[in-house]
Amino acid sequence: MIKQDNILSWDEYFMGLAHLSALRSKDPNTKVGAAIVDDNHRVVSVGYNGFPKGCSDEVFPWSRDGDTLDSKYAFVVHAELNAILNSKWPVAGCTIYVSLFPCNECAKAIVQSGIKKVIYFSDKHKSLDSTKASRRIFENAGVKTEHLKMEKEKINIIFKDYAKQGRFSKEQLDSYLPIGKNYNYIIAGPMTMNRAYSKLLQEKGISKNNIYYEGFNF
Secondary structure (H helix, E strand, O other), X not given: OOOOOOOOOHHHHHHHHHHHHHOOOOOOOOOOEEEEEOOOOOEEEEEEOEOOOOOOOXXXXXXXXXXXXXXXXXXXXXXXXXXXHHOOOOOOOOEEEEEEOOXXXXXXXXXXXXXXXXXXXXXXXXXXXXXXXXXXXXXHHOOEEEEOOOOOOOOOOOOOOHHHHOOOOHHHHHHHOOOOOOOOEEEEEOHHHHHHHHHHHHXXXXXXXXXXXXXXXX
């Protein structure tokens, strides 16, 4: 059996889900996402930073500057709190994956909800007092924190049906096919397609001796 190197680990999967959730945020400056997961690797809830329900982003400010009522900070609900509030199930004992280390307000909510572990991606605000307060809260409350260093620089999500298009690009081959000199590759289809894929594989360093194809027409 060929080992598939493109399978996500659980940590990559859940952190990817947190980052994907962050893309729902309308904050033009900082998009944050969170995913809460139980011990059985089941997603309990997700969330992202935004205004409370019924509060339009066309009315409330996204600015980071100005007086209290003219900036976002008095109104925004953070990703972690949204994930906790969105959950239909108890989150006690769960792990929360966040794209940015929680602030002190979210830290309090995390502790009070019973979440036992925080896995975070970015710690860019670690010098702020609010972040230092978060760490102090977590440490004293017994909530574990872990900085996740992703092995993958990016995760591609492709919303296309390539079977209908009939041909993969070089980038798509990377996503769907393990590439290695120890593999043999069998291509079956019209000879035009076979030659095209053979060329792509050779461009990736695969020897002709490891490429086999059978020609037929649909």
